Amino acid sequence: MGKMTGTSAGCRKYRILFVDDEEPYRVVVSQIMAEIGFQCLSASSGEEALAILTETPVDVMITDVAMTGMDGIELAAEAKRRFDVDSIVITGHTREYTFDKIIAAGAKDFIAKPFHNHEFIVRLKRVIRERELLADRNRAETALKNSESRLRALTVRLKEVEEDLRKAIARELHDRVGQNLSALNLNLSLLQGYLPDGMAKKTKRVMDDSIRLLGETTEHIRDVMARLRPVGIEEYGLAAAINWCVRRFSDRTGIKVETDLDGYVNRLPLPCETELFRIAQEAFTNILKHAQAKSVTISLRPVGDRLRLVIADDGRGFDTRDLQISADPHAGWGLVSMKERVYGLNGKFKVVSEPGKGTIVVVEVNRF
Ligand SMILES: Nc1ncnc2c1ncn2[C@@H]1O[C@H](COP(=O)(O)OP(=O)(O)O)[C@@H](O)[C@H]1O
Ligand SMILES: [Mg+2]
Numbered sequence: 001m002g003k004m005t006g007t008s009a010g011c012r013k014y015r016i017l018f019v020d021d022e023e024p025y026r027v028v029v030s031q032i033m034a035e036i037g038f039q040c041l042s043a044s045s046g047e048e049a050l051a052i053l054t055e056t057p058v059d060v061m062i063t064d065v066a067m068t069g070m071d072g073i074e075l076a077a078e079a080k081r082r083f084d085v086d087s088i089v090i091t092g093h094t095r096e097y098t099f100d101k102i103i104a105a106g107a108k109d110f111i112a113k114p115f116h117n118h119e120f121i122v123r124l125k126r127v128i129r130e131r132e133l134l135a136d137r138n139r140a141e142t143a144l145k146n147s148e149s150r151l152r153a154l155t156v157r158l159k160e161v162e163e164d165l166r167k168a169i170a171r172e173l174h175d176r177v178g179q180n181l182s183a184l185n186l187n188l189s190l191l192q193g194y195l196p197d198g199m200a201k202k203t204k205r206v207m208d209d210s211i212r213l214l215g216e217t218t219e220h221i222r223d224v225m226a227r228l229r230p231v232g233i234e235e236y237g238l239a240a241a242i243n244w245c246v247r248r249f250s251d252r253t254g255i256k257v258e259t260d261l262d263g264y265v266n267r268l269p270l271p272c273e274t275e276l277f278r279i280a281q282e283a284f285t286n287i288l289k290h291a292q293a294k295s296v297t298i299s300l301r302p303v304g305d306r307l308r309l310v311i312a313d314d315g316r317g318f319d320t321r322d323l324q325i326s327a328d329p330h331a332g333w334g335l336v337s338m339k340e341r342v343y344g345l346n347g348k349f350k351v352v353s354e355p356g357k358g359t360i361v362v363v364e365v366n367r368f
Helices: 023-035 046-055 072-083 099-104 117-194 201-228 238-253 270-291 321-325 333-344
Strands: 015-019 039-043 060-064 086-091 109-112 256-260 295-303 306-313 348-353 359-366
Touching: 015 023, 015 046, 023 039, 023 117, 039 046, 046 060, 046 072, 060 072, 060 117, 072 086, 072 099, 086 099, 086 117, 099 109, 109 117, 117 201, 117 333, 238 256, 238 270, 238 295, 270 295, 270 306, 270 333, 270 359, 333 348, 333 359
Parallel strands: 015 039, 015 060, 060 086, 086 109, 256 295
Antiparallel strands: 295 306, 306 359, 348 359
16 A cells, blocks of 8 residues: 555655635645645635646545535536546535435545544545556556557558568569470470480480479469469459369369359459458368368358358368467467458458358458
8 A cells, every 4th residue: 555645755646636615624634635645735615626627637536515606516527527537525414415416426435424534544545546447457458459559550561561472472483483484394395306206215204204294393383373373363353263263172172162253243452352362262271271061152242332252161160269268379370360351451250150060251341
């Protein structure tokens, strides 16, 4: 409680405003406040108290209830409303000023006359303590919000950097590696033609093997490029890119995919399409990695002024609550990044899943 007295070194002195129209009370309370190391201002009416509050910041106001002019209840309400100052109201034993009325008017606490100094001090300290806890909480909440929004901004930036990097690598691969592979392929085919018919079996085998390796490598590079840049999205749009991705997914996994993409006619801006594509791609990666699904459906449909992307599988599903309690910092980036992408698009994101009941990923973004 050292902090509460405000007298120990480094602690701010609490400032109390005491309001009572009877002089003797003002003197007594000022003395008590001085004894516990609080600074005490005093006023003889509600009007005077409000004038002081306009000029001077105060931690807590203590006011008598029955005063000529503005009464203590009105004053407490005004102090709260205009200056966010909490009050303790002192009451006599009158019917008029019930405790309910006092609290309902916005006072923090009340004390009935006659009171012991001790009770007075305890209540005062409690009100101050509550106020400080609230201020601490508000500060912590603000700090949390700030760091959240900084993290969000960082995530958005990270996505941009990632997308740029992908584009640059894909271009390099296409312009340099891809071109050379094509040229090599041409050279080898020519060479094959130049070789005499009666060529040694060994040479022919090496030749055929080289052509096969080259074919495989070309295929690999194409694959890598496709993963780096959504194929055809710039020219043909999101639906085409998803169709292409779906075909590759089915070919590779044997999982049946049903598509419903025809409703997507008015194209969204390319960055938005790219984000939606990445989300679908991540969803398919998850299906491949976790779902053990037999079939998948993907749809892209306008719903009001929104576009809804839904990817549903009939796989093993999972308990979505597990995501929140996972302590592994490396786990679950897929869903997190999907969510962040959607957040960046000002959209809505939902994952519906239950063990044994498949998984549905729903994304909604504005169409305009
Ligand atoms: N389609 C799905 N079917 C079954 N489980 C899934 C599916 N998608 C996600 N999950 C579960 O949610 C977890 C988190 O997914 P994600 O965030 O993509 O991280 P990661 O794939 O790296 O584990 C997965 O580990 C998996 O348990
Ligand atoms: Mg994943």
